[in-house]
Amino acid sequence: MAIDKLILRPNAKLRFLEVLAFYTDIDENLGRRFNEQVEKCLNYIKDNPYLFRKCYGEIRVCYTKTFPYAIFYIVKFTPKTLKERVYVINILHTKRKIRYRNN
Template sequence: MAIDKMYIRTNAKKSLFEALEYYREIDQKLGIQLKNEIMGCLGYIYENPYMFQKRYKDIRVCFTKIFPYAIYYIVKTTPKTQKERVYILNILHTSRKSRYKE
């Protein structure tokens, strides 16, 4: 079953923007590199949503390779259309508590 849409929650966007700002202050290139890595991971999640293991109930986690970040997401099937949708719940630095935070 193909993914119909991907939604990114407000707190995930906020976390991402804060991380991008932090790395841009260090070096503009780092901010660009982080953005590219996160966007690549989001694309991979969209194409292969079941590739990553479940960590907490139905919450899956994709870890970035270069930067220490984890993308928490769920995949849901809409009852009416039977289409699958990905919901990005949060994007967190891995040094934070390992428990998913909403």
């Protein structure tokens, strides 16, 4: 199946912008590198959505290479387009003790 779209949920987009602002405040170059790293992961997820392991039910996780962040996402089939869509649920720091719950 072909991936139709990759959609960032509002909380994932908000978290990404918060972290991007944090790294940019430290150093503009650091913010740019974080942005590139997340974009690279998102493109890889879109190209290979089933490559990454499931961690909570149908939720999969992809880790950034140089920053301690994980991208949590699900893949859903849309009958209308007969294609699959990737929904990025959240972007979380890997060193914090926050468990993602699908509410």
